Amino acid sequence: MGEYGLKVTIDEDSGFCFGVVYAIDMAEEILAEDGYLYCLGDIVHNDEEVERLKAKGLRIIEHDVLKTLHNEKVLIRAHGEAPETYRTALENNITLIDASCPVVLKLQNRIKVSHDARENILIFGKHGHAEVIGLQGQTNKEALVFQDIAELDNVDLPQQITLYSQTTKSMAKFYSVKDTLIAKGYEVKANDTICRQVSNRDKELPKFVTRFNKIVFVSGKKSSNGKVLFEVCRGHNPDTYFVSSTDELHPEMFSPDDTIGICGATSTPMWLMQQVKNRLESY
Structure with missing residues (x-):
């Protein structure tokens, strides 16, 4: 416990939605077997999670690179793809690992x-x-x-x-x-x-954020859902900070004995919210 004595709670309902969990589980299984896997676009709109998976062998490619690949496996992430992606895969004998969200x-x-x-x-x-x-x-x-x-x-x-x-x-x-x-x-x-899993968070978050005097909302800058949920938090608790990593936290943002709630987008990994909690508790 740091000298500030901050009381920090992570929102149990925050973190990956099932579509993202499904895509990441699938990627990790193949990476463990093959040592590498191509993924079309960022697997999730969170740079920290993308870096973690890249270290395990995930190779992020864009559509122009897809056209040049042959006889490879390529993951389609939760966001889904247009029909022409499937046509390209057929022409180039690419095995698509389809993790499109249902x-x-x-x-x-x-x-x-x-x-x-x-x-x-x-x-x-x-x-x-x-x-x-x-x-x-x-x-x-x-x-x-x-x-x-x-x-x-x-x-x-x-x-x-x-x-x-x-x-x-x-x-x-x-x-x-x-x-x-x-x-x-x-x-x-x-x-x-x-998606009801996303819209239900709109309903649940106000109950969570009003229990604390400050909120740290953890999300990638590219996450659409992050922008929506951050506004929900801020609407119910004006003392809400948006951070993408622990580097963006500073002791002067907080006061001794603050109660702090941590929540995040459907693309925010739980390990990152845990890192934020650890950092806050060290102040």
């Missing part, structure tokens, strides 16, 4: 069915996000992606719209987008495909 796969399928039925698809999601690229790929890149309702102001939208959402978006924002479109006179068929 929630994402179900959504991909629903979007494909809507597209085949010639519906006008809007996807509420982050531009360039891995999951969103996979979703848009189901529509031959014809679906319109927007991450902010203002982007639609000068767009000539059809009268009938089918609305989908990236699985890690905030439910409140999704429903406010739907209501705004309906208020503007559009006919909206809204498909709430937000």
Whole structure:
């Protein structure tokens, strides 16, 4: 115990969602057997966890490198992939280790069915996000992606719209987008495909963060879900700090006898939250 005597508690419900656990377990099994494994894009939006797996032999590649590989194994992470990735793999005799999250796969399928039925698809999601690229790929890149309702102001939208959402978006924002479109006179068929494991954290976190006088939210900077959950924490406890590693913690952020809650994104490993706890307790 450091001289500050900080009382630190980790949120039991924080940490990897099942999609990420599944992908990482699969990667670790193959790494233990083969000594190396290619992964298309960062396996998880957390640099510390990516570095841990790279040290075990994970090789992160992008799509341009995939096209040059032959007769190899390549992992598809939880975010899922567009159809052309599967075509490339077939052509190059690549064995795909498919760890796409079942929630994402179900959504991909629903979007494909809507597209085949010639519906006008809007996807509420982050531009360039891995999951969103996979979703848009189901529509031959014809679906319109927007991450902010203002982007639609000068767009000539059809009268009938089918609305989908990236699985890690905030439910409140999704429903406010739907209501705004309906208020503007559009006919909206809204498909709430937000992952309940993520949206339930929106509900659970407020109860957790109000028990402490300070919160340390641990997440990678690239995590969409991290941004959403950080805002939830800050909304219920203004004394919330966002950190990606223990290097970003400093004693002057805290006062003696503070009670501190640690929580994180669905892409934050438990070992990293434990490191943060150890650092705080050493002050």
